[in-house]
Amino acid sequence: MTVSPSTLDELRLKIDALDSQLVELLAQRAKLTAQVGQYKSQVGLPIYVPEREAQLITKRRQQALERGVSPVLVEDLLRRIMRESYHTQNVTYLCTNPELKKIVVVGGAGALGRIFVDMFKRSGYPVCVMEQRDWTNATEIFKDAGLVMVAVPIKITESIIAKLDHLPADCVLVDITSTKQKPLNAMLKAHIGPVLGLHPMFGPDVSSLVKQVVVVCHGRDEDKYQWLLQQIRIWGAMVQVVDAQEHDDAMVFIQVMRHFCSFVFGAHLAGENPNLKQLISLSSPIYRLELAMVGRLFAQDPALYADIIFDNQGSVSLLSKFNQQFLKALALVEGNNKGEFIKQFLKIGSWFGDYSKQSLIDSKKLLLKADDDRTWSE
Known part of the structure; x- marks a missing residue:
């Protein structure tokens, strides 16, 4: 035709x-x-x-x-x-504990704290935000509190928790720090009532909690805070229960190593000073995504990532081992030992198993989206 x-x-x-x-x-x-x-x-x-x-x-x-x-x-x-x-x-939500008199979010004016303040308010809870300037009125603020959430930077979390030693006995004390063992121990020491450790696995730029993961580390009196876990599920988040120490061990791989590698990659690029626009324009979608993940790090709060990397007890040990592995791999290149490289490549692929194949499928979806978003102005 x-x-x-x-x-x-x-x-x-x-x-x-x-x-x-x-x-x-x-x-x-x-x-x-x-x-x-x-x-x-x-x-x-x-x-x-x-x-x-x-x-x-x-x-x-x-x-x-x-x-x-x-x-x-x-x-x-x-x-x-x-x-x-x-x-x-996600305009409003059912309140799972309507008898609760008050929720206090310590650090609720911060980026992540604001998300929880907003979600609690949209669920019908009376919410009070407490910041540094409010400590002189702490006794009145914490009076009748049914939930106190600590949403402050990692480096001051334990010191803030130590101040919370006169909360109502039935008040639920919870933190949302990215490390869990130390804050959980601090809360158990400071408070005689229900204690819960949470780690929201998302940043402050999320548009909703739907499909977001919230890690749960039980502390004390689990039955007293089931209403909170149900509230989080109603918001659309997925609750993942894990032991606090297991959580911290996993975060060394999930957060510390990943962020540190991005930091080093970014530092090397900045030191070599290539033409960034040219790198982007010449890159295929997969490399643009990888570069975007590195660039994304440096658009955020450096203090937050410094806390994540420096305050995890396993950071130095794991990063040292990673450095040794890097040097071993570099030695293969320096020695032009392609055969050993391929042998190790296949061994590592065997460790990943079916996940590597699934990753290939999943990444294709991301690559198509990245390709769609590409413009000639880049």
Whole structure:
């Protein structure tokens, strides 16, 4: 079929009309999901229900196959649409402990503290934010508190907790620091009542708690703070329970090593001073993503990352071992020992097992998104 300029114009008009219909359908869907959110808030259902999401995607993928449409395309669209719908649902939430008289968030004006202050308020709790200037009125502020959350920098967390030795006996004391063993021990020492350690595995730039992980390290009187864990689930977050020491050991790999490597990579780039714009323009999507993860680090609070790296007891030991491994790998290159490199490569791949294959699949989705976002102005 030969397409003339006039025919092309007609086809484009039809595509524009369909795109306009898509926008209208999205608007209608948003209204429906807002109503769903209102119902969930009334009865206390979690915003995020994994089973429902999986069922919906499976059905639409099958429908796409039957209509000759790429199921991958349909799933990508649905996941993006559902992510937006979760945000339209999270206006208010059911309060799981309406009898609670007061929540005090120490450091609630900070970046991460503000998130919890906002979520508590949207769940109907009376919330009081306490900052350094308020300590002279501490007795009155903590009076009748049912929950005190410590949301201050790592370096002062233990000293702040030590001041909380006159809380109401039934008050739940909780921290949200990225290290857990030391703060948990400090809370158990300072307070005779319920104690809980939390580590929100997200930064202050998240738009909602849907699908975010909150690590839970039990302290004392678990039954007294189950309402809080249920509240977090209602917000859409996923609760992951782990021992405090196991948490800290894992964070050396998850946070310390990763952030330290990004720091060193960034430091080396800054020292060599290559043309950054040229590096970006010449990079394939995977390298642009890797470079973006390094650059992202230096757009955030340096004190926060200094605390994460320096205050974990296992940092020096693990980073020293990593340095030794780096030097061993460098020796292979210096000795032009490709055979040993390949041998080790295969051994490491065997350790990762099926996860490496799944990572290849998952990363392709990220790469497609990165490619879509690329512009010539870069």
